[in-house]
Amino acid sequence: EVQLVQSGAEVKKPGESLKISCKGSGYSFTSYWIGWVRQMPGKGLEWMGIMYPGDSKTRYSPSFQGQVTMSVDKSIRTAYLQWSSLKAPDTAMYYCARLLYYDGSGLPGFDIWGQGTMVTVSS
Amino acid sequence: QSALTQPPSASGSPGQSVTISCTGTSSDVGGYNYVSWYQHHPGKAPKLMIYDVSKRPSGVPDRFSGSKSGNTASLTVSGLQAEDEADYYCSSYAGSNTAVFGGGTQLTVL
Numbered sequence: 310e311v312q313l314v315q316s317g318a319e320v321k322k323p324g325e326s327l328k329i330s331c332k333g334s335g336y337s338f339t340s341y342w343i344g345w346v347r348q349m350p351g352k353g354l355e356w357m358g359i360m361y362p363g364d365s366k367t368r369y370s371p372s373f374q375g376q377v378t379m380s381v382d383k384s385i386r387t388a389y390l391q392w393s394s395l396k397a398p399d400t401a402m403y404y405c406a407r408l409l410y411y412d413g414s415g416l417p418g419f420d421i422w423g424q425g426t427m428v429t430v431s432s
Numbered sequence: 433q434s435a436l437t438q439p440p441s442a443s444g445s446p447g448q449s450v451t452i453s454c455t456g457t458s459s460d461v462g463g464y465n466y467v468s469w470y471q472h473h474p475g476k477a478p479k480l481m482i483y484d485v486s487k488r489p490s491g492v493p494d495r496f497s498g499s500k501s502g503n504t505a506s507l508t509v510s511g512l513q514a515e516d517e518a519d520y521y522c523s524s525y526a527g528s529n530t531a532v533f534g535g536g537t538q539l540t541v542l
Contacts, residue, residue: 346478346533353435353536354470354478354521359529368529371433409483415525417484418468422477 311335313423328391329426331405338386339363342408349401395430436534443540454505454522462503466525469507517541
């Protein structure tokens with residue numbers, strides 16, 4: 310079964326660092342781009358960025374560039390999203406998702422999604 | 433990049449059809465044939481319903497269809513069923529290997 314399994318919920322204080330994970334299985338992990346999507350409480354989905362596990366290439370949405378860092382450890386088929394200094398507005402559900410395909414002309418959408426990781430930032 | 437514009441809500445009775453619009457610009461929806469639609473039930477992961485404007489992933493009922501005209505894409509759900517009640521989000525390629533989502537539409541089956 311093709312799936313992405315994310316790490317568990319986190320509760321952090323402002324200023325703390327955090328790294329959440331997304332482990333892929335059931336497919337060639339290094340052949341598909343992985344993306345991250347934020348959903349703040351009561352709000353809609355926001356496209357954060359994508360990373361190619363094969364060579365660690367990344368593309369960030371301008372809104373998230375410099376705010377988060379995507380990385381990958383392909384030896385354990387795991388993608389990461391990290392913050393160096395969390396803020397209260399980072400409180401949200403974060404989803405990882407697999408890009409359906411990549412042809413160099415555009416981005417078709419995410420076909421496999423993780424279950425989400427809830428991040429709460431509160432003093 | 434600005435979020436694509438969707439109506440906040442839509443509704444229909446069982447068996448009816450409903451269409452949800454998604455308006456962008458020539459820099460996203462109008463410029464590329466990479467529009468996707470997601471169904472999101474609260475507490476669950478989003479599900480891809482349409483990609484490349486009008487293609488359905490395997491397993492998605494053919495009651496769901498997508499189209500595009502100019503800067504506006506549309507998702508039509510025919511033969512509404514109770515389980516179709518969910519939030520629906522459109523997304524479009526926006527150039528430079530980035531994408532953008534719409535604000536979401538809450539679909540209610542009356």
